[in-house]
Amino acid sequence: KQEVTQIPAALSVPEGENLVLNCSFTDSAIYNLQWFRQDPGKGLTSLLLIQSSQREQTSGRLNASLDKSSGRSTLYIAASQPGDSATYLCAVRPRNTDKLIFGTGTRLQVFP
Amino acid sequence: NAGVTQTPKFRILKIGQSMTLQCTQDMNHNYMYWYRQDPGMGLKLIYYSVGAGITDKGEVPNGYNVSRSTTEDFPLRLELAAPSQTSVYFCASSYDGVGRMNTEAFFGQGTRLTVV
Numbered sequence: 001k002q003e004v005t006q007i008p009a010a011l012s013v014p015e016g017e018n019l020v021l022n023c024s025f026t027d028s029a030i031y032n033l034q035w036f037r038q039d040p041g042k043g044l045t046s047l048l049l050i051q052s053s054q055r056e057q058t059s060g061r062l063n064a065s066l067d068k069s070s071g072r073s074t075l076y077i078a079a080s081q082p083g084d085s086a087t088y089l090c091a092v093r094p095r096n097t098d099k100l101i102f103g104t105g106t107r108l109q110v111f112p
Numbered sequence: 113n114a115g116v117t118q119t120p121k122f123r124i125l126k127i128g129q130s131m132t133l134q135c136t137q138d139m140n141h142n143y144m145y146w147y148r149q150d151p152g153m154g155l156k157l158i159y160y161s162v163g164a165g166i167t168d169k170g171e172v173p174n175g176y177n178v179s180r181s182t183t184e185d186f187p188l189r190l191e192l193a194a195p196s197q198t199s200v201y202f203c204a205s206s207y208d209g210v211g212r213m214n215t216e217a218f219f220g221q222g223t224r225l226t227v228v
Binding site: 004042044046091093099102104 | 147160162170208216218220222
């Protein structure tokens with residue numbers, strides 16, 4: 001059974017820091033991995049999708065990497081800003097099901 | 113494109129009442145999902161559908177029903193509401209084509225349901 005873990009559960013950093021969020025999954029047989037952002041009381045916004053054949057994807061200050069063999073993905077946020085404060089979730093699409101499996105998220109606070 | 117639209121945004125139900133949470137998407141996606149999110153927890157899959165006329169159970173289907181008569185709509189039905197169903201419900205959709213590598217999922221804004 002595929003399980004997805006995100007560490008740390010919460011993170012508080014000063015503005016301007018570069019930071020890394022971690023996502024681990026137990027079964028490397030996946031189609032892709034997706035990172036989402038969720039603001040309090042809101043829905044999920046897709047940030048980046050990494051296909052299983054890819055090693056990284058970039059969008060602006062965000063860079064996501066994928067190491068399928070070790071079951072890990074990282075989301076790198078450069079020069080963090082208070083507007084980056086949100087919960088970040090990763091989700092994998094396993095090859096043996098039609099489901100999308102989520103981690104429990106990392107709650108990020110960036111203070112001025 | 114409106115994307116994934118959920119209605120209502122908020123609802124308070126009494127124990128034993130029933131209701132339908134509506135979800136519609138205008139992206140011609142074949143896959144649709146219903147998740148619930150409890151405070152401090154991740155998203156748990158309730159039901160999903162891989163196409164019109166096809167539905168399947170997720171992790172936590174008890175107390176819910178779904179139907180998928182069209183590609184666009186995927187309503188979630190609560191028949192006898194219980195306090196344990198107090199949660200935020202999210203609908204999502206994706207297009208799963210050949211290869212299935214690029215199946216980006218899109219989410220609605222959620223329905224916040226309280227059962228009292």
